[in-house]
Amino acid sequence: MVAPVPDASTRLGDTTASAGAERPVIILDCDPGHDDAVAIVVAAQTTELRGITTVAGNAPLDRTTYNACVIRDLVAPDVDVHAGSHRPIVAEPKHAGFVHGESGLDGAELPAPTRLQSSDDAVAYLVDTCRAEEGIWLVPTGPLTNIALALRLAPDLVHRIAGVSLMGGGTFGNRSVTAEFNIWADPEAAAVVYGSGVDLKMAGLDVTHQFLATPERIEAVRAIPGRLAAVLADLFVFFADTYRSRHSTLAGAAVHDPLAVMAVSHPELFTSSRRHVQIELTGELTRGMTVIDQRDLIERQAPNCDVLDTVDVDAAWRLINSGIAAAGDVP
Numbered sequence: 001m002v003a004p005v006p007d008a009s010t011r012l013g014d015t016t017a018s019a020g021a022e023r024p025v026i027i028l029d030c031d032p033g034h035d036d037a038v039a040i041v042v043a044a045q046t047t048e049l050r051g052i053t054t055v056a057g058n059a060p061l062d063r064t065t066y067n068a069c070v071i072r073d074l075v076a077p078d079v080d081v082h083a084g085s086h087r088p089i090v091a092e093p094k095h096a097g098f099v100h101g102e103s104g105l106d107g108a109e110l111p112a113p114t115r116l117q118s119s120d121d122a123v124a125y126l127v128d129t130c131r132a133e134e135g136i137w138l139v140p141t142g143p144l145t146n147i148a149l150a151l152r153l154a155p156d157l158v159h160r161i162a163g164v165s166l167m168g169g170g171t172f173g174n175r176s177v178t179a180e181f182n183i184w185a186d187p188e189a190a191a192v193v194y195g196s197g198v199d200l201k202m203a204g205l206d207v208t209h210q211f212l213a214t215p216e217r218i219e220a221v222r223a224i225p226g227r228l229a230a231v232l233a234d235l236f237v238f239f240a241d242t243y244r245s246r247h248s249t250l251a252g253a254a255v256h257d258p259l260a261v262m263a264v265s266h267p268e269l270f271t272s273s274r275r276h277v278q279i280e281l282t283g284e285l286t287r288g289m290t291v292i293d294q295r296d297l298i299e300r301q302a303p304n305c306d307v308l309d310t311v312d313v314d315a316a317w318r319l320i321n322s323g324i325a326a327a328g329d330v331p
Contacts, residue, residue, distance in 0.1 A: 187281050
């Protein structure tokens with residue numbers, strides 16, 4: 001387990017600290033999604049990526065699984081993809097075509113994958129893999145359905161995995177005033193994960209809205225040689241146009257999901273605070289809210305989550321660009 005950080009904002013080293021560190025072992029649970037695609041790139045280049053599991057979220061499960069296979073082929077062709085939950089535990093399915101397009105990855109001409117998923121039982125894959133190998137990080141960047149079902153099926157995983165580093169939540173919302181999409185889409189699953197006792201890292205909107213695909217950064221990606229860079233630059237253009245059309249002041253798209261990977265592979269890029277976080281399930285206006293206890297009261301509940309506060313934006317973008325360049329061209 002990673003040692004707990006103090007109950008205050010703290011700087012976690014410099015941007016070179018991970019260079020000599022052992023690469024973390026992760027399973028990426030995702031719902032591609034433009035920013036999930038970038039998370040796959042970063043995971044392939046900075047971690048030991050054991051596998052990719054998919055969940056319905058930004059698009060229906062058949063599309064998120066197909067999209068994961070497309071990006072997998074471009075950056076980590078030997079990694080298997082396992083399809084997971086097609087709907088939330090309780091809530092009706094809700095998708096985000098208004099952000100990512102109906103395919104989940106609108107905006108680029110994508111190559112067809114050379115192979116599709118290796119199984120349709122991501123939950124069993126998660127349980128079996130984490131029981132066979134201790135110390136894996138689970139990195140969910142979509143709704144938490146697969147992770148919650150795995151922890152329910154195998155509660156012993158809480159003590160076998162290194163932790164869960166997720167993208168979700170925040171002190172404000174994007175699907176309601178108070179709820180971020182991934183938590184809002186399956187709040188019951190989120191409640192299981194946050195209440196499980198597992199070591200948690202949370203990349204919420206407060207930090208991910210600092211990390212924007214601006215026109216200048218998109219052109220820097222486009223300047224990288226190779227097919228992957230061209231595909232990602234086109235995806236970024238669509239994604240950024242969608243964000244700018246839906247927000248008053250954002251200069252580009254918030255590239256949320258790779259931060260959940262970097263929180264494990266390059267924690268020195270972030271400041272964080274140790275907080276108690278709970279999921280609101282019943283509020284008429286607040287369902288899906290991550291209720292983050294920021295009080296100074298001594299009797300507040302014990303912290304259960306490392307909440308990421310800030311990110312070294314320039315260093316993190318250099319990491320993405322390096323990952324794209326390292327992936328090279330694909331015939």
